[in-house]
Amino acid sequence: MNPLKRFVLSGLIWLLPATGLAQDLAALLAGLADADPKPAIEALLKSDDAKSKAALTALAEGRLFKRLADGAVVSAEKDGPMYVVTNAASGEIEDMAKEEELEPIGLDDDAKALLAHLGTAPADRKEAPLDFAGAVNALNAESFSEKAKAIERLTQLGDGRAVPVLQALADGRLFTRRGDGALVIGDRAGNDLRLTAATTLERGDVVKPGAIEPVVINNNLRNVVREAVGRLGLVSPDAAARRNAADALIGAATPEAVTLLREAAAKEKDRAARAAMMLAIAASDLNGADKALRLAALDVLSASTDLRVRSLLQARLAAETDPEIKVALDKAFAGVQRKLMVIGVAENLFQGVSLGSVLLLAAIGLAITFGVMGVINMAHGEMIMLGAYTTFVVQELFRAWMPPSWFDYYLLYAIPAGFAAAGLAGIALERSVIRFLYGRPLETLLATWGISLVLQQLVRTLFGAPNKEVANPAWMTGGFELTGGFLVVYNRLYIVVFCFIVLAAIAVILRHTTFGLNMRAVTQNRDMASAMGIRAGRVDMLTFGLGSGVAGMAGVALSQIGNVSPNLGQIYIVDSFMVVVFGGVGNLFGTLIGAMTLGVANKLLEPFAGAVLGKIAVLVAIILFIQKRPRGLFALKGRAVEA
Amino acid sequence: MTPLTFRLARLLDARGWAAFAAIAVAAAMVVPLLNTALPAGHPLRLPDYMVPLLGKYVCYAILALALDLCWGYAGILSLGHGAFFALGGYCMGMYLMRQIGTRGVYGHPVLPDFMVFLNWKELPAYWYGFDMFWYALLMVVLVPGALAFVFGFLAFRSRVTGVYLSIITQALTFAMMLGFFRNNFGFGGNNGLTDFKELLGFDVQARSTRIGLYVASVLALALAFLACRFVVTSKLGRVMLALRDAESRVRFLGYSVTSAKLFAFTLSAMLAGVAGALYVPQVGIINPSEFSPANSIEVAIWVAVGGRGTLVGAVLGAFLVNFAKTWLTGAAPEVWLFFLGALFIGVTLFLPRGLAGLAGQWRAGLGAAFRRRPGAVEARDA
CATH class of the missing domain: 1.10.3470 (ABC transporter involved in vitamin B12 uptake, BtuC)
Structure with missing residues (x-):
């Protein structure tokens, strides 16, 4: 075999599987739903394609489903009562589906073992440098779960600059620029949008809405963002920001956030901010186990005029079994209701x-x-x-x-x-x-x-x-x-x-x-x-x-x-x-x-x-x-x- | 008291009767003949679409006549006559809807399509009876008449006059429009009533039915004209004219201004209702936009162009302006509003008595030319 032939042949050997995979990604994905998904997983593992990786990650995380209507393999994420269905082959959002329309693709031990290899591949992506710009850019991830991780990492940085970026994400004002794919925050200026670079927060130029594409999030993510903004804001030097942060946490605080809130409230000097913090703590205490704490929480809540507090009380009222607390709840609810009417x-x-x-x-x-x-x-x-x-x-x-x-x-x-x-x-x-x-x-x-x-x-x-x-x-x-x-x-x-x-x-x-x-x-x-x-x-x-x-x-x-x-x-x-x-x-x-x-x-x-x-x-x-x-x-x- | 036959004969003078008969017969005969008797392709043959179009003009002429009766004679400028017209139209539309029966999209035997669509279970009480033609005809006259009577009674009794009355009539039709746009009013909301199938068993789309409707409209116009003549040549007509020019004086002379105005307004609303009822089967739809204040104010310009207080002028004006509208909105749509606006301004400034008064104005102008500088228009004659 002369060197030229060898060169051509080896080239072909390299090319063939690659092109074949690209064309047949859909077919391979369909193979995942077979009784024996191993060949399909192996084939996908070999491919360098980002989409195959995304599909495998989804599979490992249990986000891959078989759609019962047409048998197609799709990745789906829960958003409220419905699932947002993404075409696993193209990565585009297709439509919404109910739970019963989708059948999760299960994994046997062999398949899990195969996927364990995968752990190494996405891992190097996870170890993105923990600088601000990198953390911000990670927000533009493919799946909602990766976005959630990116938000978490951005929050852990404790950088105040993250607040406007996350706020923009929650308000749907975070975009990617067509062309270079940079993350930007867009603010309306007439019919156009004024851009701010998300990584540096520097003012940019004014563009037509067609030049940018929004970063999509769902309601679950919105809650994650709200919580993250709250936690970030609690340590802000600005009293108004602290107040807004506490406000965002009302009814949405995780246990870690409540701990943070208690610490922040203890040393808070600003009255409005402190009141907001107390309200957020009370909202979380209401669902706790300590009866005295709950009654005290109700006292705080009954002074509020927040719609979220009302729905919180209403939900609690329906579920409450303790008669003493029920009476207090009733009173608090009526009080809030009356104030809201005024x-x-x-x-x-x-x-x-x-x-x-x-x-x-x-x-x-x-x-x-x-x-x-x-x-x-x-x-x-x-x-x-x-x-x-x-x-x-x-x-x-x-x-x-x-x-x-x-x-x-x-x-x-x-x-x-x-x-x-x-x-x-x-x-x-x-x-x-x-x-x-x-x-x-x-x-x-x-x-x-x-x-x-x-x-x-x-x-x-x-x-x-x-x-x-x-x-x-x-x-x-x-x-x-x-x-x-x-x-x-x-x-x-x-x-x-x-x-x-x-x-x-x-x-x-x-x-x-x-x-x-x-x-x-x-x-x-x-x-x-x-x-x-x-x-x-x-x-x-x-x-x-x-x-x-x-x-x-x-x-x-x-x-x-x-x-x-x-x-x-x-x-x-x-x-x-x-x-x-x-x-x-x-x-x-x-x-x-x-x-x-x-x-x-x-x-x-x-x-x-x-x-x-x-x-x-x-x-x-x-x-x-x-x-x-x-x-x-x-x-x-x-x-x-x-x- | 003069015998009725004598009174009727004196509605017009000899020349007037001759002209009236000639025009009425010509309008009722020539159009159907031109449409049916001539072979297709003949240059004088009237295309099929022209018949309902002309029928529509005739209905507008009845509406203009109605407005002339209360504006030109009793001095009540109603800018809400479109409301009475539309109410008459809705009454006729309700009858036509009930005639659809099971041929609607949903095939419900009683409920019109839009009610099935809104998930209504039974017919609202105010839709009862509209499956009978005589009842619908009665309502065509009674509903606008009753509204005009109540509204007029309230307005005239408390001496709301002039522009105040014009503005509240406009508010009236505006309020009705807002109401009829709502689905839960039970008149088809935004889309109104449409998709009519047949009228008294005749297919509304058929050529013969359209010719029949056209002839009926011409006859209605002729009768309405005679009825208005009858009113304006009566003693009541004299009182109306007098109160138009000096309301307080008529009141002090002992006449009931309120009753005279109320009579003119109510009769006028009934005529408008008849016009609307004839209009709906010819255009095939009635929707809330007929209530729009702009429509009503346009009627006033038909009358003003023709010459108010002449009856003939109102009919003439309705035909001319609407013909111009059809032609201009087809040929140069953006020019139409300029034209209409200019018409409003020009007629009020230069033709205060309209086209019907033009001849007299011209004659007076010629006479005055010998005495005064020609072309001097008296600007401030009230």
């Missing part, structure tokens, strides 16, 4: 005030154009829409031209811009159409409806029909927790504040400026005002511009709590008219009361009647109310009424 009402009230302030913003402008001038402006909603689109344009301008650090302040520029854009549109509207229709309200209604159609279609043509997303600046995202579970969201809070500032500003303009004086004069007695030298036409124009401009500012605010679309204004127009009609025409205080009443009534009715029925009920109530007081809650008295 918080629920408070939450609804806040949401109601928040909705009311949105309505108020939308209606203040209308109170000026409709209430003061008597012009039915059906295009008022479109002025709101113009304000919202102005915000979008300002945002895009800032993205394109300004340094990124300025981006958080674009909203402060959008407010005057929205006011100006809508105000100018309003002035143009008044000069070109509405001034010819004073005194003919029904015609005004129809003409302005036409204008609203034109404006909507114009925006649709310019910006396209799909919704535009306007990003919240950093200082408007998130919120703070007032008391257990009652979350106050910043953007809603800012809108409530903003709306009161606008209302106050309008009240000042109406009462304390020359323009306001002229405006009131013209609306009360036009001819007399003209005779006194007030240019009535100009006052009309400016008044209408002011009303429209305020609507534009409402649009800026609305863009922060929802998407911007061409028919944004239509959503609010009927409600705004209801507010003005209900509150009484020509009266800012009435508008305030009207908006808040409607907002709170809508939100308070929602839990009982559902959103739609609640709204219908409110509409019907207003229709009936108008029967009683045709001129609204706070009607103007005297001669101005019939003007």
Whole structure:
């Protein structure tokens, strides 16, 4: 045999099994389910392929199953009551299955002996260097069980940098970048995602969502992460982090975590953090054996307003046998329940005030154009829409031209811009159409409806029909927790504040400026005002511009709590008219009361009647109310009424 | 008191009767003839799809007529007439649903498909009786009429007028739309009522049925027109006109403004219901979007384009605007809303009396041209 032939032959001998294995991985896997799985295991052991290794590991750990429906060999992991089924040959997640649909593949002693070899192979993977970056990268393992191990190792490092990474994993914000496969944390920035390298926590660039792939986890893993974050956070130097960590451990603490908690609580100085720790300890003590400890735990728990505590108590109540503890449980449960109800009402009230302030913003402008001038402006909603689109344009301008650090302040520029854009549109509207229709309200209604159609279609043509997303600046995202579970969201809070500032500003303009004086004069007695030298036409124009401009500012605010679309204004127009009609025409205080009443009534009715029925009920109530007081809650008295 | 026959004969003058008869006969005869008598491929032959389309326009014309009666004569601008139209349509739709019987997808003998789908066990009480045509017809008139009566009674008694009334009628139709969108209202939710099979035993898809429905719509329009004429030429019609122009004065003269308005509003709602009932079998579906406030406000522009307070103008306007809509939404969809918007603005600014008033406006303009600068439009005439 000459050397050349030998070379070719040996090459073939090396190549053949490799290609054969790759093609027949599925067939080999099927062989694992045979009565004698040894040949298949041996063949898989020989292969260098990562997938065969993964399949063998799964087999050794008892995660390999035969699917009864088609006889295929799949690896599956329990997630809640169901199994997540992975195609063992391709490594892709296929679907969910019930326990009875899968038959575990058992191993006899021979097979186990064979697999013992395997122990060496994955072992070198397990001995990944215990540095932070390596531990983080291990999170992107193939199977859920390996991910769990990676999380455990990352926790054992005791490195505070692991907290944001694990948090991102739990929130589904941990991704692998397509291309280099690096682990990154993605935070929403408009439609795109701003990346942070998970291993170094350095800020990266902004990418489209298509450029990254999420790291998949299941509910079990989420609990593991929660527990891990809790344990890591307990030793953090930051009191808020310690508190959050303890909070995460409520009802989820393992015995080791409880030990940690007790140690941490003993030396904790911060009151809130200590309370959270005590709660977490109590939650775990409740299920313990020591009766005195359990009763003490119930004392602590009954002061809580956490939903998790309630379900914990409820679960315990169903299982409890000790009568004395049962009584205490009953009392604690009732107490928590009552507190939660109070918080629920408070939450609804806040949401109601928040909705009311949105309505108020939308209606203040209308109170000026409709209430003061008597012009039915059906295009008022479109002025709101113009304000919202102005915000979008300002945002895009800032993205394109300004340094990124300025981006958080674009909203402060959008407010005057929205006011100006809508105000100018309003002035143009008044000069070109509405001034010819004073005194003919029904015609005004129809003409302005036409204008609203034109404006909507114009925006649709310019910006396209799909919704535009306007990003919240950093200082408007998130919120703070007032008391257990009652979350106050910043953007809603800012809108409530903003709306009161606008209302106050309008009240000042109406009462304390020359323009306001002229405006009131013209609306009360036009001819007399003209005779006194007030240019009535100009006052009309400016008044209408002011009303429209305020609507534009409402649009800026609305863009922060929802998407911007061409028919944004239509959503609010009927409600705004209801507010003005209900509150009484020509009266800012009435508008305030009207908006808040409607907002709170809508939100308070929602839990009982559902959103739609609640709204219908409110509409019907207003229709009936108008029967009683045709001129609204706070009607103007005297001669101005019939003007 | 004048005998009824005499009154009926005086609804229109001689020329008016001649024109009315000519147009009614032509509309009822020519369309079916063009559709059936001419051979396929003949240039004048009306394609099959045109018959229900024209039928739809006729139904819209009845709706416009109804609105003209209460807006043009009694001064009540209802922006919720779409609600009465849709209610009439739903009543007819319920009858058509009951006629499907076992031919539905689930083959349930009594329950319509959507109820089977929602796992309902028995028919809700308000669906009883709709398997009988006469009962459905009665409901087509009574349901919108009753709603208008109650709503109108509450509104007119407490003197809610003008734009306030317009806005609450809009809120009314908005609330109805929200309600009908819900599945548990029992009217098919989002999808509404559709998949109709037959009407009085005739297949609703068949050409002959469609021609029959078209002719029925034309006859209904003719009768509705005469009925409206009858009302507006009566003494009550005079009171309506008067209260439109000076409500307080009519009240002080001792007339019951509330009853006159209530009569006009209720009658108008009933007519709208009839229009809706004729509309549904021709388009084959009724769903909650018919309640949308935008639909109702569009009716107002048909009347305004044609000229309110003329009856003929309303019919004319409904045909013209809807023809333009069909044509434009097909030819240049994005232009349609611009066009509709411009129509709203243009008609209110330049054509306050609509097309029917154009002739008079033009004549007056010519006369005024000798006295004044031509083209001066009085902007502030209230």
